Amino acid sequence: MTDDITTNPYAEAKAWSKPRVSGTEPAGRDFHTAVTLPDDTNVLVFGGSRELGEAAEFFNDAHVFDTGGLVGSSAVGIVQPAHLP
Numbered sequence: 001m002t003d004d005i006t007t008n009p010y011a012e013a014k015a016w017s018k019p020r021v022s023g024t025e026p027a028g029r030d031f032h033t034a035v036t037l038p039d040d041t042n043v044l045v046f047g048g049s050r051e052l053g054e055a056a057e058f059f060n061d062a063h064v065f066d067t068g069g070l071v072g073s074s075a076v077g078i079v080q081p082a083h084l085p
Contacts, residue, residue, distance in 0.1 A: 023072035026063040041068045044075065 032048030043065045050060045062075035 018069055021065075021070040024063065024074045025072055026074075027059070028062070029059055032059070037064075038077060042066050 026045060027050065029048030029050050032045055034043055034045045036043055045063045045065065047059050047061070049056050063077050065070060065072045
């Protein structure tokens with residue numbers, strides 16, 4: 001056993017920040033799905049909902065965010081209408 005002290009470079013305090021982005025910003029939402037696309041640069045966000053007082057708004061939309069260029073866009077043509085039983 002040694003008396004050497006090893007510091008952990010990952011133990012430093014981290015802080016959230018809001019980057020400057022451009023493009024289309026989706027409405028704020030909960031209960032959505034977000035996945036990284038195979039190119040490892042883009043993130044696809046689908047659906048979700050948000051509370052509107054005592055009601056709720058449900059989303060059936062998709063948005064793509066380019067993490068490399070910090071650009072958001074609406075994904076058009078890939079969202080099918082929801083079918084309820």
